[in-house]
Amino acid sequence: MPFTAKSGKFNASIKTVTIGTGDKAITLGGENVLPFYTFDAPIENAPKVGIEITDFGLENEPECIKKYYEGCTTLAEIAKKAASFEGVDFLCFRMEGGDPNGANKSTEELIAALKEVADAVDLPLVVSGSKNVEKDAELLTKAAEALQGRNAVILPAREENYKTVGAAAGLAYNQVVGAESSVDINLAKQLNVLLTQLGVNASSIAMNVGTATAGYGYEYVASTMQRVKAAALSQNDTQLQMPIITPVASETWAVKESVTSEADIPEWGDQERRGVDMEVQTAAADLACGSNAVILKHPTSIATISKMIKELI
Amino acid sequence: MAKFITIGERLSTTAPAVNKAFTQRDPEPIIARAKQQLDAGATYLDVNIGPAESDGEDLMKWAVQLLQSEFDNVPLALDTSNKKAIEAGISVYNRSKGKPIVNSADAAGRIENIDLAAANDAIVIALCNGEGIAKDNDERMGYCQLLLERGLEHGMEAEDLWFDPLFLVVKGMQDKQMQILECIKMFSDMGLNSTGGLSNNSNGMPKHIRPIMDSAMVAMAMMQGLTSAIVNPNDTRLMETIKSCDVLKNNTLYADSYLEI
Known part of the structure; x- marks a missing residue:
């Protein structure tokens, strides 16, 4: 009997969400197959890669990142430079200085910084908060x-x-709401239900279902993303068909493999290479598990992941 | 596993208001009842026009077009003993939201409805019953085999035959209830889909008791592998039970608001 290949194409698909405006706008989602399964059906919107900068500018960045921004002093210059690297589809501005347990910058100061960045580039934007829920409620509303x-x-x-x-981003100011659940599939679904019940259009929701660095409890992230995609595609669960955006750099550039200098542990070798490796491996795994976008930091990582996506799709 | 499929049973000529609306081609009561059922979470709607011997074809076409145009091509089960009426309904049916269901075939006088479903690429409810009520599961499974083979011979996929064990009334046939549940398990072990008029079990019971019995029955039947049922979706207790069982069976991912979606 001849072998007849059965297509793994699903009857359900991930919703499309557009970010940005004009020529540079990007669309996430739309696929009706598992990640990179282009042999089952074409994937129209390849996963996208974003670059992250923060309100601290280059202040807290390792040398191996700083060197790419030589000559940049203002946030606007840093943003322009970031936007120019090969493979960058969008820019993420993380307002980490807003954390009351950290630098505790005022909302006004951070919004001024955000405007400076936004005015400097025409790329689609992701704005990320301070990790403090109370501060974020105010900060993200203003953003x-x-x-x-x-x-x-x-x-x-x-x-x-x-x-x-949700009310500010999704209802009042027509932005895309990024629903974040920390590696909790039930909460991921629940947040989408709550946001849609609030009146936010399902096509204006993207999810961050959790993130970790490879080797740091990563298997929970992987299984969460896989379960979300399984529900979305094989069970046609409309409350989990939102595309996934995964911040990677903020995780991977915080682990010892990335931050320990070669001087401290010579046998680990070149720090930059380690940092890029951690970032690339984590991002590649996120994409293989179903992320529709990843947010990175090192230009080499961005170029590498971007190339990987192009080769596979 | 896929989510449990509910077929709303409230568009039936057995309800005088519906019967009158069908006869007079009055859309409003039909649309109102359909909307109530869909809002409550029904997947399919059963359209029972009775025997409709004189104007069945015209009536079924009218009902299918009315419901599908009003409710975004809602999938329907076409329920009548008039075969021509079923074919007429299918001829105007839009299948973008799901194949039509032929309700129903049995192993006796209505076996040709299998052929009708096969010829029209429809799903068919295959009632495992001959003349009179089957005496045991050997007999039911014999009918199951017969109906399955008939469908396969006519080119159907096995998944499009939804086997109905024939739910029996507790008041009078209490000793048969476990047999029915075991029969569902046999269908499930064969990888077959199943359905049935679940609320038969509570026929003749006081009104406030029926949702309780129906909920218990659906939970036990889903445990056995029942994949669908013809129900009253406006029975809140029953629908909550179905949604909860879908969670426990991992057919849907749990979220705190699961009863609201």
Whole structure:
């Protein structure tokens, strides 16, 4: 009997979400197959790669990142430079200085910084908060207002502040709401249910279902993403068909393999190479598990992952 | 596993209001009942026009077009003993949301409805019953084999035959209930889809008791592998039970608001 290949194409598909405006706008999602399974059906919108900068500019960056931004002093210059690297599809501005347990910068200061960055580039934008839910409720509301007309992703709306962030980003200012659940599939679904019940259009929601560095409890991230995609595609669960955006750099550039200098542990070898390796491996795994976009930092990692995506799709 | 499929049973000529609306081609009561069922979470709607011997074809076409145009091509089960009416309904049916269901064939006088479903690429409810009520599961499974083979011979996929064990009334046939549940397990072990008029079990019971019995029955039947049922979707207790069983069976991913979606 001849072998007849059966297509693994699903009757359900991931919703498409567009970020940004004009020529540079990008579309996430739309696929009806497992990640990179282009042999089952074409994947129209390849996964996208973003570059992350923060309100601290280059202050807290390792030398191996700083060197790529030589001559840049203002946030606008840093943003322009970041946007120019090969493979960058969008820019993520992380307002980590807003954390009350850290630098505790004021909302006004951070929004001014955000505007400076946004005005400097025409790439699609992702704005990421301070990791503090109370501060984020205020900060992200202002960010959504400041970026009116940019169709940006406002990240993260969490269980504790989804009403405020969702209403500002998704209802008042027509941005894309980034729903964040920390490696909890049930919460990932619940947040989408709550946001849609709030009135946010399902095509204006993207998910961050959790993130970790390869080797740091990563298997939970992998199984979460796989379960989300299985529900979305094989069970046609409309509440989990939103595309996934995964911040990678903020995780991988915090682990010892990436931050320990060669001087401290010579046998580990070149620090830059280690940092890039951790970032590339984590991002590649995220994409293989179903992320529709990853946010990275090192230009070499970005070029590498971008090339990987192009080769596979 | 796929989510449990509910077929809403409230568009039936056995309800005087529906019967009147069908006879007079009055869309409003039909649309109102359909909407109530869909809002409550029904996947399919059963359209029972009765024997409809004189104007069945015209009536079924009218009902199919009315419901599908009003509710985004809602998938339908076409329920009548008039074969021509079923074919007429299918001729105007839009299958973008699911194949039509022929309701129903049995192993006696209505076996040709299998052929009808096969010829029209439809799903068919295959009632494992001959003349009179089957005496045991050997007899039911004999009918199951017969109906399955008939479908396969006519080019159907096995998944498009939804086997109905024939739910029996507790008041009078209490001793048969476990047999029915065991029969569902046999269908399931063969990888077959199944369905049935689940609320038969509570026929004749007080109104406030029926949702309780129906919920218990659906939970036990889903445990045995039942994949669908013809139900009243506006029975909240029953629908909550089905949604909960879908979670426990991992047919749907749990979220705190699972009862609301």
